[in-house]
Amino acid sequence: MxxxxxxxxxxxxxxxxGPVITDDRVRSALAGPDMCHREPEFSDLLTRVRHKTTLVAGGDERHSSVVLTGSGTSAVEAAVSSAVPAQGGLLVLDNGHYGERFHHIAAAHGIRSRRLDMGWATSLDLSAVEDALAADPALTHVGVVHHETSSGMLNDVAAVTRIAHEHGREVIVDAVSSIGAESVSLADDGIDWLAGSANKCLEGAPGLAFVCAARQAFEALADAPRRSYYLDLYRHYTAQAKAAAPAFTPGIPAFYAFETALDLVLAExxxxxxxxxxxxxxxxxxxxxxxxxxxxxxxxxxxxxxxxxxxxxxxxxxxxxxxxxxxxxxxxxxxxxxxxxxxxxxxxxxxxxxxxxxxxxxxxxxxxxxx
Incomplete structure (x- = not known):
């Protein structure tokens, strides 16, 4: 019946x-031809997507991107678990659900963290960030969410990055819900590690995430601890940047859609x-x-x-x-x-x-x- x-x-x-309403051209791209991920056609697609992702993230020739098959959380977890050194630690700036997620990711990988709980829907206390970094030199990285979607709060990641760099620390930015809609730039803001997703303000299809950083930072991960197998950024960077190949089987239809979405945001x-x-x-x-x-x-x-x-x-x-x-x-x-x-x-x-x-x-x- x-x-x-x-x-x-x-x-x-x-x-x-997210997932969001997508352009008809993005949805149509999902119906692209079947493709083997070990053939030259996918190598070319992967290289184009990585380059366009870097541009959208405000990167230049000094920067690169790794694209993962996974949600935005996979990119944040890959950045945290790969970038923080064995004897390092993470200062977590928590003013919502996704700030708190940084803390849980660090704990899952045995990374020492200090959580600055600002309170949900409360602006970041930049003086508290500075005091925490000054008090604990072993906190090598700062984790901050740009758009905290639990409340709609926009955090000042550029100010956090300036403070962190004054203390010789690196910053991991969760830009999953901001990139494409808010001003955020690897080069202009000096962000060390930027994690994002294809399916929010970049208006791609669900299934892909990415981490953008300086090429030198990716290369330096050769000596970093291997806390994860699938989310090891150095494994993905080596495969994608040097062999133009994925480390594992990728979500190919989502790559088709993501390239179309990236073209649209670059044109706009x-x-x-x-x-x-x-x-x-x-x-x-x-x-x-x-x-x-x-x-x-x-x-x-x-x-x-x-x-x-x-x-x-x-x-x-x-x-x-x-x-x-x-x-x-x-x-x-x-x-x-x-x-x-x-x-x-x-x-x-x-x-x-x-x-x-x-x-x-x-x-x-x-x-x-x-x-």
Whole structure:
């Protein structure tokens, strides 16, 4: 028995922070030809994707990239487990779920870490960062999240990097939810290790992640401890940079899609991509405030890709999610300590102003006293 689809919305708008709505050209690229990853065709594709990834990350001829088949977390874990030396340690700047994840990754690999718990949705205390580095010279690396998607907070990674370098330390930046939408640059910001994902603000398909760094930094990993087999960055760098081959079987369709997405972001340019996201976020936030809803962070702390909103009185998240899903919108719950009172709305991906307008109308219908 067939099911009628006449009442279903024609367009499902993903307002979760990845996977995102992708361009038709990205989706079409997933249907590229079957390919052996040990043939020259894939070597060429891998080399092109690595080069374009480095450019998007603000790198130049001094920098390189390693592309992994995995989620954004795989890139963060690869960077932490590979870059921190045997006798080193990690200073974790924690003001949300993903900052805390740095601490858990370090613990899983037996890496000593010190966690500066700033509190969720709280700006980083840069003086505390400086004091911690001055007090403990064995903390060789600092882990910081650029866009903390548990709250929508944008952290000042450039300032963290300046402080770390003044103390002779390296910085590992989780740029998974920021690269492509926010200003972040290996060369301009002096970031030592940048971890990212294909499927958020770069608008590729899920399945690929990457780590970008100076070529010299990758080469120096030859003497680093081998804490992981699959996530060993030196293993991947050696295979990809020197043999133009993957260390393991890659997700080839995702590479097709990622190259197309990278071409699109390079053509659009970082300023226009940021402005597009900023415009959608401003439109959404203005509409939310007109509906009387509270946004978690003050304007100067907000990333352009996500907005955390207080759940309206007389509604719970389950009812809100169900009602909006019926209208063609997928929203996202908040995490852990924010989950009781907040939900999250992403403006990542190929969302349009018409999508945002339609969402605000649908949301208004669900609010008590607004319909």
């Amino acid at each position: 067939s099911h009628s689809t006449t009442s279903r919305p024609q367009r499902l708008v993903l307002m979760n922070p 340019g970082p300023r226009r991509r940021h402005a597009r996201y900023e415009g959608l976020a401003r439109q959404l936030r203005s509409g939310l405030e007109e509906l009387g809803l509270d946004i978690l962070l003050p304007p100067h702390q907000r990333a352009v890709g996500l907005t955390a909103v207080r759940i309206p009185e007389a509604l719970d998240y389950t009812a809100l999610h169900r009602g909006l899903r019926t209208e063609g919108f997928v929203i996202y719950s908040a995490q852990e300590r924010l989950s009781r009172n907040f939900f999250r709305l992403s403006t990542m991906g190929c969302m349009t102003a018409a999508d945002v307008d339609r969402f605000l109308v649908a949301l208004a219908r669900l609010l008590p006293g607004k319909n």
